[in-house]
Amino acid sequence: MAVNLKQLAEILGLSQTTVSRALNGYPEVNAETRQRVLQAVRETGYRPNRAAQRLATGKAYSIGLVMPIAPGIDSDIHFGEFLAGLAEEAVKHDFHFVLNPSAPEDEEATFRRLAASGNVDAVFLAYMRANDPRIPMLKALSIPFVVHGRSIGGPRDYPFLDIDNRRAFYDATKLLLQLGHHRIALINGPEYLAFSMRRKKGVVQALDEWGLGFDDELVHHSVMADEYGYRSMQRFLHRPDPPTAVLCSSTVLALGAVRAINQAGLLIGHDISIIAHDDVLPMLKPENFSVPLTTTRSSLRAAGARIATRLIGGIVGRGDYPEQELWRAELIVRASTGPAPGR
Amino acid sequence: MAVNLKQLAEILGLSQTTVSRALNGYPEVNAETRQRVLQAVRETGYRPNRAAQRLATGKAYSIGLVMPIAPGIDSDIHFGEFLAGLAEEAVKHDFHFVLNPSAPEDEEATFRRLAASGNVDAVFLAYMRANDPRIPMLKALSIPFVVHGRSIGGPRDYPFLDIDNRRAFYDATKLLLQLGHHRIALINGPEYLAFSMRRKKGVVQALDEWGLGFDDELVHHSVMADEYGYRSMQRFLHRPDPPTAVLCSSTVLALGAVRAINQAGLLIGHDISIIAHDDVLPMLKPENFSVPLTTTRSSLRAAGARIATRLIGGIVGRGDYPEQELWRAELIVRASTGPAPGR
DNA sequence: GTGAATATCCAAAGCGCTTTGAGAGGAAAT
DNA sequence: ATTTCCTCTCAAAGCGCTTTGGATATTCAC
CATH class of the missing domain: 3.40.50.2300 (Response regulator)
Incomplete structure (x- = not known):
């Protein structure tokens, strides 16, 4: 059923060369001819054979x-x-x-x-x-x-x-500072990954500009699974001076963090604020959280x-x-x- | 640098046909010749060009x-x-x-x-x-x-x-029955998936043979994320007659279930037994659980x-x-x- | 020793595309 | 009218492999 270049050229009364050139955008082919070719492609459903193209061009596609x-x-x-x-x-x-x-x-x-x-x-x-x-x-x-x-x-x-991971977390931190938060925790991705480093940097920078230092006790690094979000949050909440706000590097981490917060009987958005980075995972929408999540959003x-x-x-x-x-x-x-x- | 069939044939003083046949296991080539060819392949590092093979054979590989x-x-x-x-x-x-x-x-x-x-x-x-x-x-x-x-x-x-999902869960259930458990819960995968159905069937069958009925309240279906394992287990434990044993369709679910059990202050293997299906996920080994997990194992x-x-x-x-x-x-x-x- | 059957090997024809090198036709320049 | 230069098109040569249809020895049976 599938038609090939040779047949297509025959149908059009053109040579393979011309058809090929028309298809690949070469300049030396008449605009009108090109239109005729494209029309024929549409009608016949011609699709170039990738194996042949690979062989001819040396590209692997x-x-x-x-x-x-x-x-x-x-x-x-x-x-x-x-x-x-x-x-x-x-x-x-x-x-x-x-x-x-x-x-x-x-x-x-x-x-x-x-x-x-x-x-x-x-x-x-x-x-x-x-x-x-x-x-x-x-x-x-x-x-x-x-x-x-x-x-x-x-x-x-x-x-x-x-x-711009640094900026995203800088912006998020800034918002929290403007809301009056001083003790801000960060539940971050694995420490050795560059994006985690940049996010932390953004937080540090915002705090710095606000005249606040960064407490290294208030950052945890882990794989981004909700289990770890849960654990980290629990540990934060058990501190003598728990944070009043927390940043999460993923909505997945936030899922766990939210669980820990609820379990501690705290009210999100009131007793404690939370901002997560949202990769737009279809199965985890921040607006569907019991308390809709403030996020920095960028679709993965x-x-x-x-x-x-x-x-x-x-x-x-x-x-x-x-x-x-x-x-x-x-x-x-x-x-x-x-x-x-x-x- | 890469040598092709033609060159290889030249080196060997054979035709392309013979070399190709030797390589592709055709019978009409002398065993000794074939050895020579294979030797030459090793020496030259010849690798057939996939694009050419695709074109010639019509296979996509x-x-x-x-x-x-x-x-x-x-x-x-x-x-x-x-x-x-x-x-x-x-x-x-x-x-x-x-x-x-x-x-x-x-x-x-x-x-x-x-x-x-x-x-x-x-x-x-x-x-x-x-x-x-x-x-x-x-x-x-x-x-x-x-x-x-x-x-x-x-x-x-x-x-x-x-x-054999049915059998795996049949065996697991049987073990629990032999250990004297009567109220056995199942935290299963999504209900519409065939493997979930078969696993449930295995449980039902074992209970049946033991003269016990199956309580439909004691099975939960969900996506296999630990969050759901946790929730399911919690709900089971809050029942007036909580199960004394639970089967999980994945170690991921078990992770959540274990958390709920610990949180309830119960001792795994003593107050409550748990068996999970282990897909041999490298990041979640059953032997590394705080209480090593009994599992039905099959590497995904x-x-x-x-x-x-x-x-x-x-x-x-x-x-x-x-x-x-x-x-x-x-x-x-x-x-x-x-x-x-x-x- | 002859014909037929086997065992090995080869030349050449594709597979369907791109691309080189040229040719044909018409417009512009001389 | 001839030459030059574009513009548009084409024939044919690969790309590197597989496979068909022999060809050439070699072996076997008689």
Whole structure:
């Protein structure tokens, strides 16, 4: 049923060359001819054979993914959400994935193999750490890549998409300070990840500008599962001087924190305020919390889709995308934030 | 640097045909010649070009995956673990993936598109429901597939890999009965999924054989996140006649259940017994629970790898795998099970 | 020793696309 | 009228593999 280039050319009374050029946007083809070609494509449902294109162009039309299988990462529901965004976009352009599960200590070898295999045109990178060694490595391998997030330290000239984590948490902290809170806790992601560091930095900076110091006892780092949100919050509440506000690095953590707060009999938005970062996980909407959550919002899935777009654009040579993008998270105020108690 | 077939043949003083045949296991090539060829492959590091193979054979050398993006599924950490197993095996054979995110209501269209695209040789299927419509659909599309799990009702002649869920929970229940427990609760997965149904069936059957009825109040169905394990257990414990033993469909659920039990001041393995199904998630080992958990064990990652092996074997036509496999879960007794209190 | 059957190997024809190098036709310049 | 230069189109040569349809030795039975 499927028609190929040769047949399509025959139908149109043109040569394969011309049809191919018309399809691939070459300038030396008459605008009218191009329209005729496109029309025929629509009518016949012609789809170029990817295998043939790969062979002819040497491009793989697929992107490599190294699936981290370290504890605390693979289990991450955020990864699935991001992946959905990537895949959603890739599928539109008929791009494939090569999924490489790899333990962190094998990552380097995995990337080398991937680059050498010729099976991928580009790779995607995430879970950035400080001075992340993967960035210089991929540059050396000279395989295109885009990272989600940013490293801290090391080279600065590499393509990334990140959200302004520092600013998001700076803004959130500022709001809490304006509401009169002084003891502000942070339930953060894993300590070694760059985004966690930046979020903490944002908090510290806001406190600093307000003339307040940061109490290192008031930050916990952990995998972003609600269990840990619960535990952290409990420990905070058991302090002699519990915080009056808490920032969570994920709505998942907030879920646990909220549980601990409720259990302690405190009223959210009154006795204690809470702000979470919202990755827009479809199964965990901040507005559905018993007390709707104030959040800094940025869609993880949208980030995935955008990165796929850039990766693919870079490969097919169409479109011109910025190398570095820093998205700003929106601060959305709901009922979980209120004035500090006793004010 | 990479050498191709033509060059390899030249080096060996053979024709491309012979080399190709030697490599692909055709019988009409001398054993000694084949050894020479294999030796040369080792020395040169020759790797066939997949794009060329695809073009020549018409095979895609890739497998399709429909990523469910429904609430409560995409968030599932079990999916990531399974995927890791699939990918691990696929990567060895240089197979690619086509990830198609899809909401349940679009699944049919997604499969159709996938089958028509010619981009995949086979697809993988999971999260079976009763009378799952996807099975007849894929049969009609006549695209090879393997399902993880089994439907209930509907056609029976389709390739699957499942664990004997009924038996696992039958065995577990039996153990509890032998220990003198009578009121046994079940914290199960989503009600509409086939594996949940089978697990419940196993419990009912064991109770039945013991001359006990099953109390429908003592089963809860939910997404397998620890939050729900916690809630379910709490509700069970608040009953006038709380169960003395509980079965959990996942260690993730057990995590929450254990929290609720501890919070109630009960001693696991003494006041109350608990058995969980263990998918061998690397980040949640039953032996690391404060009281090591008795489990029915079956590795999800191994299942993923096995399914990949079968899928790939079916495509390249090598190996002969059974169409239907039913793995038996091991029942591993640890400290979380003990005699019923008051016996 | 001859014909047929086997065992090995090879040349060449695709698979469906991109791309090079040129040709044909018409407009503009001389 | 001839030359030059675009504009538009094409034939044909790959890309690296598999596979068909022989060809050439070798072996066996008689």
